[in-house]
Amino acid sequence: MASHVDIDGHPTWVDDRGGPGVPLLLLHGGLSNSDELLKSIGPGLAERFRVVAFDRRGHGYTADTDAGFHYADMATETIRVLEEVVGxxxxxxxxxxxxxxxxxxxxxxxxxxxxxxxxGANYHYDGVVPFEMDPQSPLVQELSNAYIERSPDGAEHLEVAFSKTFAMFGSEPTLTTADIAQFTRPVLVVVGDDDVVTFPHTVSLYEALPEGQLAVVPGTSHALPLEQPDVLAGLILNFLAAAEPPHTLIPIHRARPPG
Known part of the structure; x- marks a missing residue:
């Protein structure tokens, strides 16, 4: 069920699909909205999990404020959703x-x-291949149309949203592999073989994770969830269902010292 929920005093669009099992929170991409993940991989996950998604401030059906976009603020927003919606x-x-x-x-x-x-995630802003988004390209046109269709701020706010987003892209995030090494949870890193996140950066993320797994999906780009949703949903389901750590015959990255 979709509705606007008060998150830190701001009406935030949340879609709680219900369903059996452990809650699973979908987090959409930049300049995007929750519908893309709910429609692409959501159906494949909903049979086993309580699927929840929300549109971050200034995205999708959630209105913007005068503040800039920052990943730390988005993380705080997500924590509030986990506490107050997911429970x-x-x-x-x-x-x-x-x-x-x-x-x-x-x-x-x-x-x-x-x-x-x-x-398709980077932990530091220098891990992304420099690229320009042509305003007339099909991608930008699709993002723009999706924004205009949903945003309570109207079409005139589109330029503001793009400006805030690209300002953030140029200076955030700034995590290090030492930060990544603090993770205590199992993490699956998935990337397209033609992603905007560089392979060396993706591999450094994977190698820094104490309990990491890596999947490179052939024939896909940064739009992997839209290009191969069934493949991606299958990878996610297998990862979430598996016992950790994986047991392989020739462990290298996962080799543990005796004792």
Whole structure:
């Protein structure tokens, strides 16, 4: 059921699909909205989990404020949703900016996190291939139309949202591998083989995680959840259902010292 919920004094659009099992919170990407994940991978996850999603401030059906966009604020917003809507810990599945937010939430409030899945996510802003978004490109047109269709702020606010987003992209996040090494929860890192997040950066994220797993999906880009939703949902379901740590015949990254 979708409705606006007061989160720290701000009406925030939340969609709680209900369902059996442990809560699973979907975290959408930047300049995006929850509908994309709910429609692509949501159905594949809803059979086993209570799927919840929300539109962060200035995204989707949630209105903006005068404040800039910052990942730390988004993490705080997500923590409030976990506390007040979900009612406790959940699996976090985050795409792009949503993956960054998931990492920050897990660092700040590990008690609210079971497992993490981060899709096309960077832990530092220098981990993304420099690229320009052509205003006339199909991608930008699709993002713009989706924003205008949903935003309570109207079409005239679109330029403000883009400006805030790209200002954040240029200076955040600023986590280090030492920060990532503090994670105590299992994390699945998923990336497309033609993602905007560089392979060295993705591998450094995976290698820094004490309980990490890595999946590179062939023939996909940063839009992986839209391009291969069934493949992605399958990877997520297998990861969430599996006992940790994985048992392999030739452990290298997961090798443990005797005792």
């Amino acid at each position: 406790g810990p959940a699996h976090l599945v985050g795409w792009s900016d949503g993956g960054i937010v998931a990492l920050l939430v897990a660092l700040k409030r590990p008690d609210l996190v079971h497992k993490l899945v981060v899709i």
